[in-house]
Amino acid sequence: MPEGLATTHEQAAHGALQHHFENMEQQREADTLGMWVFLVTEIMFFGGMFLAYTLYRYKYPEAFAAASNHLDIKLGATNTVVLIFSSFTMAMAVYSTQVGKRRNSIVFLILTMMLGLTFLVIKAVEYHDKYVSNLIPGTLIPGHPFNPNAHELHLPPGVSTGHVEMFYWIYFAMTGMHALHMIIGIGVLTVILILAWRGRFSPEYHAPVEITGLYWHFVDIVWIFLFPLLYLLGRHMEGHMG
Amino acid sequence: MSEHIVHPRVYLVVFLALLVGTGLTAWVAFFDFPGPLNAVIALTIAVVKATLVIMYFMHVRYSSRLVALMIASALFWMAILFALTISDYSTRGWLPLT
Numbered sequence: 001m002p003e004g005l006a007t008t009h010e011q012a013a014h015g016a017l018q019h020h021f022e023n024m025e026q027q028r029e030a031d032t033l034g035m036w037v038f039l040v041t042e043i044m045f046f047g048g049m050f051l052a053y054t055l056y057r058y059k060y061p062e063a064f065a066a067a068s069n070h071l072d073i074k075l076g077a078t079n080t081v082v083l084i085f086s087s088f089t090m091a092m093a094v095y096s097t098q099v100g101k102r103r104n105s106i107v108f109l110i111l112t113m114m115l116g117l118t119f120l121v122i123k124a125v126e127y128h129d130k131y132v133s134n135l136i137p138g139t140l141i142p143g144h145p146f147n148p149n150a151h152e153l154h155l156p157p158g159v160s161t162g163h164v165e166m167f168y169w170i171y172f173a174m175t176g177m178h179a180l181h182m183i184i185g186i187g188v189l190t191v192i193l194i195l196a197w198r199g200r201f202s203p204e205y206h207a208p209v210e211i212t213g214l215y216w217h218f219v220d221i222v223w224i225f226l227f228p229l230l231y232l233l234g235r236h237m238e239g240h241m242g
Numbered sequence: 243m244s245e246h247i248v249h250p251r252v253y254l255v256v257f258l259a260l261l262v263g264t265g266l267t268a269w270v271a272f273f274d275f276p277g278p279l280n281a282v283i284a285l286t287i288a289v290v291k292a293t294l295v296i297m298y299f300m301h302v303r304y305s306s307r308l309v310a311l312m313i314a315s316a317l318f319w320m321a322i323l324f325a326l327t328i329s330d331y332s333t334r335g336w337l338p339l340t
């Protein structure tokens with residue numbers, strides 16, 4: 001490759017370069033930083049719910065353990081693996097775009113979306129189980145008010161079903177917001193997939209794929225905390241409770 | 243600063259480490275450790291997994307220090323949120339209300 005070719009190539013403005021940036025490098029760094037600023041607001045948003053969880057778990061430990069033990073640990077663990085796998089395929093989609101392998105990046109984007117959908121289907125199965133067991137808190141579902149079968153939940157004496165209901169409010173708020181983020185993520189990935197299909201991305205310009213990846217990994221991280229906090233918190237106490 | 247491209251082998255190793263972490267956290271949850279140790283172990287594993295995702299999948303290890311500062315500021319503000327709220331709730335009833 002002749003000496004001057006690389007610099008000439010860089011000097012020629014890329015079609016995707018916005019006029020207020022010096023070059024593609026600066027634009028990409030600004031895109032990444034902007035996405036991180038958004039993710040900071042997301043951390044604070046989920047942080048508030050994690051704080052509520054901490055306070056109520058501290059206040060009603062037995063009720064939280066009993067309520068948590070009613071969640072399906074196999075489905076929860078499967079979903080954790082599904083999401084981690086989807087983060088891996090997302091990282092591979094970014095990599096494939098960075099090295100200019102368009103076909104691979106399309107395959108990895110589709111895989112990521114399929115895994116995201118798998119997660120949502122499993123989540124829907126879990127929600128349906130809670131619906132059948134009358135564990136949807138409050139009177140959100142007409143005709144199906146929160147009405148736990150105390151025997152089935154193995155509630156220790158003295159534990160109020162109201163405190164169990166509190167766990168399910170937090171469970172549905174947190175997993176519901178998380179699932180909404182997954183749905184939005186799949187929507188954004190659909191747009192990215194169409195753009196990738198049309199050949200918009202290249203080693204010089206791939207910031208949209210990169211920052212969509214940042215969002216996707218963030219949603220994965222939220223679940224990495226939700227799984228042990230919601231599904232595993234009372235497993236070690238199962239022997240103590242009737 | 244030019245872009246650092248992470249080799250797929252690194253992604254694969256991180257992916258396998260995350261799977262091991264998931265198995266580990268599900269396995270140790272069934273052992274009854276004294277005091278709050280169960281929660282401490284679960285959170286430690288979760289923090290390690292999250293750090294792996296942030297550093298490698300999200301490229302923070304190879305990003306500018308401005309990005310690292312952004313994340314540190316988020317964690318700092320969240321620490322304030324937790325510290326002030328918990329210091330309120332955990333000390334209620336320490337003083338008799340008149």
